[in-house]
Amino acid sequence: MEKILSLIVLVxxxxxxxxxxxxxxxxxxxxxxxxxxxxxxxxEDTEFDQQYLAKLQEVLRYDLxxxxxxxxxxxxxxxxxxxxxSYSDPKSSFSAWRSANVRYVVVPRVYANHLTIRLIGLNxxxxxxxxxxxxxGDLDEDRRRIHRAADAIHAELFGTPGIASxxxxxxxxxxxxxxxxxxxxxxxxxxxxxxxxxxxxxxxIVTPTYVPxxxxxxxxxxxxxxxxxxxxxLMYASLKDGEGQxxxxxxxxxLLPAVSKQRDQVAFIxxxxxxxxxxxxxxxxxxxxxxxxxxxxxxxxxxxxxPTFSPNGTEIAFVxxxxxxxQVYTMTIPAxxxxxxxxxxxxxxxxARNGTAPSWSPDGAKIAxxxxxxxxxxxxxxxxxxxQEYQLTTGPGNKENPSWAPxxxxxxxxxxxxxxxxxxxxxxRRLKPVKINLGQGEKRFPSWEPRA
Numbered sequence: 001m002e003k004i005l006s007l008i009v010l011v012x013x014x015x016x017x018x019x020x021x022x023x024x025x026x027x028x029x030x031x032x033x034x035x036x037x038x039x040x041x042x043x044e045d046t047e048f049d050q051q052y053l054a055k056l057q058e059v060l061r062y063d064l065x066x067x068x069x070x071x072x073x074x075x076x077x078x079x080x081x082x083x084x085x086s087y088s089d090p091k092s093s094f095s096a097w098r099s100a101n102v103r104y105v106v107v108p109r110v111y112a113n114h115l116t117i118r119l120i121g122l123n124x125x126x127x128x129x130x131x132x133x134x135x136x137g138d139l140d141e142d143r144r145r146i147h148r149a150a151d152a153i154h155a156e157l158f159g160t161p162g163i164a165s166x167x168x169x170x171x172x173x174x175x176x177x178x179x180x181x182x183x184x185x186x187x188x189x190x191x192x193x194x195x196x197x198x199x200x201x202x203x204x205i206v207t208p209t210y211v212p213x214x215x216x217x218x219x220x221x222x223x224x225x226x227x228x229x230x231x232x233x234l235m236y237a238s239l240k241d242g243e244g245q246x247x248x249x250x251x252x253x254x255l256l257p258a259v260s261k262q263r264d265q266v267a268f269i270x271x272x273x274x275x276x277x278x279x280x281x282x283x284x285x286x287x288x289x290x291x292x293x294x295x296x297x298x299x300x301x302x303x304x305x306x307p308t309f310s311p312n313g314t315e316i317a318f319v320x321x322x323x324x325x326x327q328v329y330t331m332t333i334p335a336x337x338x339x340x341x342x343x344x345x346x347x348x349x350x351x352a353r354n355g356t357a358p359s360w361s362p363d364g365a366k367i368a369x370x371x372x373x374x375x376x377x378x379x380x381x382x383x384x385x386x387x388q389e390y391q392l393t394t395g396p397g398n399k400e401n402p403s404w405a406p407x408x409x410x411x412x413x414x415x416x417x418x419x420x421x422x423x424x425x426x427x428x429r430r431l432k433p434v435k436i437n438l439g440q441g442e443k444r445f446p447s448w449e450p451r452a
Contacts, residue, residue, distance in 0.1 A: 031429055033069065033070060033071035033429065033430060034069060034070050034071065034103045034104065035070070035071055035072075035073050035101055035102050035103050035104075036064060036070040036071065036072055036073065036102070036103065036104040036105070036106065037072070037073045037075075037079055037083065037097070037100075037102045037104070037105045037106070038057075038060065038061055038064055038072055038075075038106045038108075039075070039079070039080055039083035039084075039105070039106070039107045039108065040057060040075065040080060040083075041053040041054070041056055041057040041060070041108045041109070041110060041115075042084075042108075042109055042110070043109075043110040043111075044109065044110070044111050045111060045112055046110050046111065046112055046113065047112075047113065047137070048110060048113075048135065048137065052137070052139075053110060055139060056108075056110075056115070056135075056142060056146055057108070059143050059146040059147070059191075060106075060108065060146050060149070060150060062191055063146070063147060063150030063162070063164040063191075064106065064150060064153070066191075066425070066427070066434060067150070067154055067162055067163070067164070068407065068409040068410055068427035068428075068429050068430075069154075069158060069409075069429070070103075070104065073100070073101075073102055079100065082096055082097065082100075083105065083107050084107075086105055086107055086118065086120055087107045087109065087118050090118070090120050090127045091125070091127070093105075093120075094120075094122060094125060097120070097122050098122055102122065103121070103122055103123065104119070104120065104121055104122065104157060105118075105119070105120040105122075106118070106119060106120075106153060107120075110135065113134060113135050113136075113137075114132040114133060114134055114135065115132070115133040115134075115135055115145075115146075115149070116129060116130065116132055116133075117129065117130040117133075117149060117153065119153060119156055119157065121157060128156055130149060130152055130153070130156070133145050133146075133148075133149050140193070140194060143189070143193055143194070144165065144189070144194070146164075147164040147165040147189065147191075148164070148165050150162055150164040150165075151163070151164050151165050160407065161406070161407070161451070162407070163190060163405045163406060163407050163410060164190065164191075165189075166189075166190050166405065166406060166448065166449045166451075167187055167188060167189055167190065167194075167449045168187065168188055168189075168190055168403075168412055168423070168436070168446050168447065168448050168449065169185060169186070169187050169198075169208045169209070169210060169222060169446065169447040169449070170185075170186055170187075170188070170208070170414070170423060170438070170443050170444065170445060170446045170447070171183045171184065171185055171186070171205055171206060171207075171208060171443070171444050171445050172184060172186050172197075172438070172441040172442065172443055173421070173441055173442040173443075173444065174440065174441040174442075176202075181204070182202065182203065182204065183203075183204045183205050183206065183444075184197055184198070184199045184200065184201060184205055185197075185198045185199040185205055185208045185222070185224055185242065186198060186438075186443075187239065188436070188438060190405075190412075190425070190436075190448075191436065192423075192436040192437045192438050195438055195439065197242075198222075198237075198239060198241075198242040199224070199237070199242040199244070200242060201226055201228060201244075202228075203226060203227055203228045204226070204227040205224050205225065205226050205227075206224070206225050206227075206232070206255075206444070206445055207224060207225050207255070207256055207257065207445045208222050208223070208224040208445060208447055209222060209223050209224070209257055209258060209259060209447045210222050210259070210447055210449055210450055211223065211259050211263060211285055212259060212260075212261050212262075212263050212450045212452065213450070213451070213452045214263070214285070214452060215452040216452060217452065218449075219239060219449055219450065220238065220239055220240070220285075221236065221237065221238055221239060221285060222236075222237055222239055222447075223235065223236055223237075223247060223257040223259065223266065224237065224244070224257070225254065225255055225256070225257065226244070231252065231253050232253050232254060232255050233246060233247075233248075233254055234246070234247035234248050234254045234257055234266075234268060235247055236288055236289075245288070247266070247281075247288070247289060248268075248270075248281065248289060248293065250270055250272045250293065251272050252270060252271045252272045253269075253270065253271050253276070254268055254269070254270045255268065255269045255270075255276075255305070256268055256269045256305055256306050256307065258307045258308050258309055259283070259309070260309040260313040261309065261311050261312075261313060261362075261450065262313045263283070263284075263285050264282065264283055264284070264313070265280055265281070265282060265283055265309070265313060265333075266280070266281045266283045266289070267279065267280050267281075267296075267307035267308075267309065267316060267318075268281070268293075268307070269304055269305055269306075269307070270293070273295065273298070275298060275301070275302070275303070276303045276304055276305065277295055277297060277298040277304050278295070278296050278297040278298070278304045278307055278316075278318055279293045279294065279295050279296065280293060280294055280296050280333065281293040294336075296316075296331075296333060296334055296343075297318070297320075297331065297343060297345070299320060299322035302320050302321050302322035303320070303321050303326075304318055304319065304320050305318065305319040305320075305326075305356065306318060306319045306356060306357045306358055308358050308359050308360045308367070309360060310330075310360050310364055311360065311361075311362055311363070311364045312364065313333075314332060314333060315330055315331065315332050315333060316330070316331055316333050317329065317330045317331075317348070317358040317360055317367050318331070318358070319355065319356050319357070319358065320345070323347075325353055325354050326354050326355060326356055327347055327349045327353065327354075327355050328347075328348050328349040328355040328356075328358045328367065328369050328382070329345035329346060329347055329348065330345065330346050330348055330367070331343060331344065331345040331346065332344075348367065348382045348389070349369065349371060349380070349382070349389065350389070351389050352369075352371035352373065352380040352389050352391070353371060353372065354371055354372035355369045355370065355371045355380070356369060356370050356371075356400075357369055357370050357400060357401050357402065359402050359403050359404050359411075360404075361404045361408040362404060362406055362407075362408050362450065362451075363408040364384070365383065365384050365385060365408065366381050366382065366383055366384065366404075366408065366428075367381070367382045367384075368380070368381050368382075368392070368402040368404065368411055369381075369382070369402065370399065370400050370401070370402065370413075373391060376395075376396060376397065376398055377398035377399055377400055377416070378391055378392070378393045378394065378399055379391075379392045379393040379399050379402050379411065379413055379426070380392060381428065392411070392426060392428065392431055393413075393426065393431075393433065397415050397416075397417050398415060398416045398417070399413050399414070399415055399416075399424070400413060400414055400415075400416050400444075401413055401414050401444065401445050401446060403446050403447050403448045404448060405448045406448070406449070406450055406451040409427050409428055409429060410425055410426070410427045410428075410448075411425070411426050411427075411428070411448075412424070412425050412436070412446040412448050413426070413446065414443055414444045414445065414446055416444070419442065420442070421442035421443055421444050422435060422436075422438075422443055423435070423436040423438060423443045423446050424436065
């Protein structure tokens with residue numbers, strides 16, 4: 001196990017060098033959150049008791065509180081009376097809501113076994129009622145329906161999809177039957193509910209990543225690295241049953257797979273040439289790898305790691321210690337067999353040193369990564385528009401392996417305290433970490449489900 005962890009650290013984490021100076025800078029993404037009032041879920045002529053309605057309320061509250069745009073206003077008896085009035089006669093309440101400094105109002109009601117939601121936008125005096133949502137009485141199923149309703153609210157109010165119905169892949173490390181540590185791939189809703197184990201490898205798995213979905217579809221496959229045969233090897237598997245097959249039969253170690261949004265390329269690290277270098281493999285979700293992989297970057301005596309594609313699939317960010325300490329670079333993906341002297345990687349982690357684990361945001365505007373900051377690994381972000389780096393997390397405890405949500409506002413990452421690795425979500429507007437409760441075991445290497 002120590003050899004396994006040493007190899008992971010070699011390619012993923014700290015290579016050595018200077019620490020970043022901690023400077024608090026206001027992010028260009030930080031804006032004032034918009035006040036939203038969510039009234040209590042009230043039932044009429046329904047079989048569901050108040051306790052169950054309160055659980056539905058809790059799910060919806062979590063989604064609206066953590067969407068990165070709105071901030072919930074505290075519930076009061078006066079505002080509940082106003083919400084009841086708003087449901088029957090919305091326009092008569094506009095003035096009162098404005099006086100209470102509320103920008104949006106969400107009023108949920110349950111009739112029989114259906115949930116209806118009335119939306120009010122005070123800026124443009126918008127009144128909208130969502131389509132009825134059927135309730136089953138099974139909290140796991142109804143939770144997913146509430147998540148979809150929260151995304152529908154987000155789309156109505158802000159014109160973009162929310163993230164409440166997305167899921168997250170991660171590994172969970174637990175003691176095996178013989179006392180050895182086992183690491184398997186799990187998946188959960190973004191709030192930590194609906195947890196399920198996907199792989200049953202029985203060995204040690206790291207760095208799972210979704211294969212992006214086809215238009216109008218959800219992700220169906222993922223890639224990961226297994227140590228089943230001693231050396232790390234790439235695997236390609238179905239999310240349905242976790243059954244995997246070898247992705248590549250290259251000799252040596254293969255690590256850190258990344259899939260392009262176009263679903264036609266997989267980048268990974270391999271030491272088949274004697275050094276951990278960056279490779280690209282043509283790929284089809286239906287047929288798997290196509291042809292042979294090609295090496296696209298190498299540097300004498302240097303270790304490469306953690307590739308991530310730009311959204312248009314023409315560039316790649318990665319880690320290299322070619323200049324001494326590990327740093328994050330971007331590079332246009334060369335066509336064919338490019339000569340090393342013609343490659344021009346651009347250094348982006350100039351202030352935050354020891355940068356590792358980059359993740360390119362779906363909107364193409366940002367790259368998140370980790371960097372050693374005053375002796376602690378923190379999450380940083382490079383902003384392409386300003387060309388600046390910004391520190392996102394602070395405080396004790398190492399934070400690693402950031403992965404962007406589809407909205408390019410949220411990140412998930414793992415802490416790495418020995419024996420207590422956990423997943424956290426953070427949005428770049430308010431920078432308040434939220435722990436994702438996933439039960440026992442050490443949770444690492446999160447991958448946020450992409451959208452087409």
